[in-house]
Amino acid sequence: MPEVTSHAPGTPSWFELSTNDENGALEFYSAIFGWVDDPQPIGENWLYHMQKLNGLEAAAIYQQQAEERNLGVPSHWNTYFTVTNADDAVAKVQQAGGAVLFGPMDVFTAGRMAMLQDRQGAAFAVWQPQDHIGCRVKGEPGAIMWNELVTTDQKDATDFYTGLLGLGSGSMEGPMEYTLLKASGDDVAGVMQITEDMGPVPPNWMVYFGVANVDDTTSQAESLGAIVLVPGTDIPGIGRFATIQDPQGAVFGIFTGA
Numbered sequence: 001m002p003e004v005t006s007h008a009p010g011t012p013s014w015f016e017l018s019t020n021d022e023n024g025a026l027e028f029y030s031a032i033f034g035w036v037d038d039p040q041p042i043g044e045n046w047l048y049h050m051q052k053l054n055g056l057e058a059a060a061i062y063q064q065q066a067e068e069r070n071l072g073v074p075s076h077w078n079t080y081f082t083v084t085n086a087d088d089a090v091a092k093v094q095q096a097g098g099a100v101l102f103g104p105m106d107v108f109t110a111g112r113m114a115m116l117q118d119r120q121g122a123a124f125a126v127w128q129p130q131d132h133i134g135c136r137v138k139g140e141p142g143a144i145m146w147n148e149l150v151t152t153d154q155k156d157a158t159d160f161y162t163g164l165l166g167l168g169s170g171s172m173e174g175p176m177e178y179t180l181l182k183a184s185g186d187d188v189a190g191v192m193q194i195t196e197d198m199g200p201v202p203p204n205w206m207v208y209f210g211v212a213n214v215d216d217t218t219s220q221a222e223s224l225g226a227i228v229l230v231p232g233t234d235i236p237g238i239g240r241f242a243t244i245q246d247p248q249g250a251v252f253g254i255f256t257g258a
Helices: 022-033 066-070 086-095 154-165 214-223
Strands: 012-019 036-043 046-053 056-063 076-082 099-107 111-117 123-129 144-151 168-172 178-183 186-193 204-210 227-235 239-245 251-257
Touching: 012 022, 012 123, 012 144, 022 036, 022 046, 022 056, 022 214, 076 204, 076 251, 086 099, 086 111, 086 123, 086 154, 123 204, 144 154, 144 251, 154 168, 154 178, 154 186, 214 227, 214 239, 214 251
Parallel strands: 012 056, 076 123, 144 186, 204 251
Antiparallel strands: 012 076, 036 046, 046 056, 099 111, 111 123, 144 204, 168 178, 178 186, 227 239, 239 251
16 A cells, blocks of 8 residues: 555544553564554653554554553553644534543644543544654555444434534445445544443444454464454455454454455
């Protein structure tokens, strides 16, 4: 795939892991995705580990700080959406009944961000790029493939994100109701309802990374101490996916296209 040089407004563009064990997470994701670590200092004894695939930024990993740990926040993946103005996005979230977790704030010269929460409680971030556009590789093994919101109110959440990010929406044909969010005419994310068979899952944004073979990767992940929450499952005409909990507790998905 060619290098990504920009992200349309409203597009999920950056993905970072907040983990309770950065060294363990670095080893795990390097093994399954082939990421190469490029650590950047962001504070005293605190590194932001840029993860590169073929020399291009794919994601980041950082050590969860005491504030989050003390609140009982588990290891988790964050999803950032590109916006033209982070401060305007924060104001819109507040007006729409969402919450501001922190920000807006400048991240050196990389860009401006805010961590937010939608009306159902799912956390997400907005990113106003400057030096850092977000991921520069996508749609291939080891890179982001898809982003999906699971929520307690599919319609209301769709209204929230389309209003906030200027996205379009549509339905995907299939056995279950699945909403597609669209930026510049392209499908960029999905929204689905949390069902009883999923168990006590809180609203959250899920990241899916590409792999060459879902079943081989789930076996490898298990051998490294991960837990397979949803084993390899086919989506007819689309591909195969699985859901995994890494050894530190963060949940993510893997996907291979049909």
